[in-house]
Amino acid sequence: MVVTGDDHQRLGANAEHWVRWQNNRAFMRMSEGHCAALEIKPSANGLQFVCAIYEQRPQTCRDLARGSPQCHADWSTKADHAQPS
Numbered sequence: 001m002v003v004t005g006d007d008h009q010r011l012g013a014n015a016e017h018w019v020r021w022q023n024n025r026a027f028m029r030m031s032e033g034h035c036a037a038l039e040i041k042p043s044a045n046g047l048q049f050v051c052a053i054y055e056q057r058p059q060t061c062r063d064l065a066r067g068s069p070q071c072h073a074d075w076s077t078k079a080d081h082a083q084p085s
């Protein structure tokens with residue numbers, strides 16, 4: 001997930017915790033095969049996916065409408081790979 005200058009500014013004091021640099025480009029840090037800000041928790045319906053930085057999330061995430069077909073496809077992919085902690 002690319003992090004633009006505006007995204008980095010929105011992340012505020014926590015930006016360097018969430019961002020990894022590759023040359024001069026910033027990306028969301030990955031953990032266990034997915035964005036490090038993604039919290040995966042067991043729920044009554046299976047797994048619950050929560051963004052730990054929802055209000056500060058990058059613009060690319062904002063552009064993906066919650067519940068859209070693209071979003072559901074992403075959930076399915078993550079559910080296939082994720083294990084609750």
Ligand code: SF4
Binds near residue numbers: 001
């Ligand atoms: S919405 Fe949150 S958890 Fe999902 S990719 Fe964006 S920053 Fe990561």
